[in-house]
Amino acid sequence: LLLTGALLVGCDAASSETTPSAGAPSPTGPRTFKPGAAGAGDPYFPSYGNGGYDVARYAVKVRYDPKTDRLTGTATVQAAATSDLSSFNLDLAGLSVRSVTVDGAAAKHSRKGNELVVTPAHGLIAGNGFVTEIAYEGKPEPLENEVLGEGGFLHTDDGAIALGQPESASTWFPVNDHPSDKATYDFEITVPDGLTAVSNGVPAGKSDADGWTTWKWAERQPMASYLSFVVIGKLRVTTGEHKGRPVFSAVDESLGKGAADTSIADTVEVADYLETVFGPYPFDAYGGVVVADSRIRYALETQSRPVYSASFFRQGTNTEVVAHELAHQWFGDSVALTKWEDIWLNEGLATYAEWLWAEHSDDRKAELTFATRYSGSPSSLWRVPPGKPGVENLFSQSVYQRGAMTVHALRVAIGDKAFFTLLKTWAEEKRNANGTTAEFIALAERVSGKKLDALFDAWLYGTTRPDQPKPL
Ligand code: ARG
Ligand code: ZN
Helix, strand or coil: CCCHHHHHHHHHCCCCCCCCCCCCCCCCCCCCCEECCCCCCCCCCCCCCCCCEEEEEEEEEEEEECCCCEEEEEEEEEEEECCCEEEEEEECCCCEEEEEEECCEECEEEEECCEEEEECCCCECCCCEEEEEEEEEECCCCECCCCCCCEEEEECCCCEEEECCCCCHHHCCCECCCCCCCEEEEEEEEEECCCEEECCCEEEEEEEECCEEEEEEEEEEEECHHHCCEEEECEEEEEEEECCEEEEEEEECCCCCCHHHHHHHCHHHHHHHHHHHHCCCCCCCECCEEECCCCCCCCECCCCCCEEEHHHHCCCCCHHHHHHHHHHHHECCCEEECCHHHCHHHHHHHHHHHHHHHHHHHCCCHHHHHHHHHHHCCHHHHHCCCCCCCHHHCCCHHHHHHHHHHHHHHHHHHHHHHHHHHHHHHHHHCCCEEECHHHHHHHHHHHHCCCCHHHHHHHHHCCCCCCCCCCC
């Protein structure tokens, strides 16, 4: 990510201080402009994201009519080149591109599968900011993923849901679709009157014209693209304010008022508890959205406002799932992944937060939850190393439960004082940024003053059950 300030270095592109060396010319030689890479280089998902630029901000305006299932949109992408570019890619799945401009001038565009290739009239110089605007339209379709299930835009009975991990955004707007390139987002979503369109961040206004309502949302903290979402439908909305921040929650109206509403209403209480263990809540808004479409079988930590499948609340109030998704606001969202392989950093910490919440709210000790999982987990869990799960096990029980057991083993090893300092320091030092497992281990060693390689080797990378944790 480069924030807006970085765009101002544009005129200094020739100075070696602000110009990354990749693709930069010698001080006297001619520049060579090359196409930006079609992927961000993630070993698990090589085609996700792109190379050669860094997005600072997206402004996405879409109009969607559930009756016809057609979407028309414009996306304005403010970025900075990180190498000398003759062309660059954005990820866009399906949909037709009408026109593209770069810095206000018409640009050539072509499609290669889910890649949009933009060739500006002139090369883009490393370090310089640029703005590209894409006009597009069509019938959005989700992306199939054989092992992980589909992600992205789904047409529902009366609206739509765009949601998914590890990818979803490219099904409704052109995007650098990898968590390593965080950016701020402004959304304007126009839908027929009577429908609600809810997305990330703070509500930024609502206007009506000719039977259509435009809902505006602003996510002002950097966000990974898969954490963006929109839910359009007949929704029961609750608004409020907490600690000076807006609260905006919504539950699908087809669900009778009940456990979903009461669970989501506990959002701010859970967030306040998590602040005591993780440090300040990282975002400008609170909320939650409960969807009823049976194709959504998970909850997702969409930034500032998680989305929950109604199935979590079928047996009654469920604040553990709320604690899980809210914990991700610190770990997953504010501190985002650099590569998908490190997913345990998100899921292990969020699952451990459920254990902490259960101890706080129900007096079920985290130590007891650990003991139950340690002795009761199937052998399949011990065969999958959560620190290197492979694409097929990205969301497996090993990543979640053994990930959380790893966190607990660390707590036992370094003691509560160092452990809770570590969680707060990780959240603070990596706030609005990206982290890796190696960086987390290094910080744990720094904070505790202990050598932890054997512990992490066994818990994250071993293929058999590690020994019972003991204080180091
Ligand atoms: N990160 C989500 C959560 O734990 C789960 C997403 C599941 N995605 C999937 N493709 N299975 O809260
Ligand atoms: Zn999770």
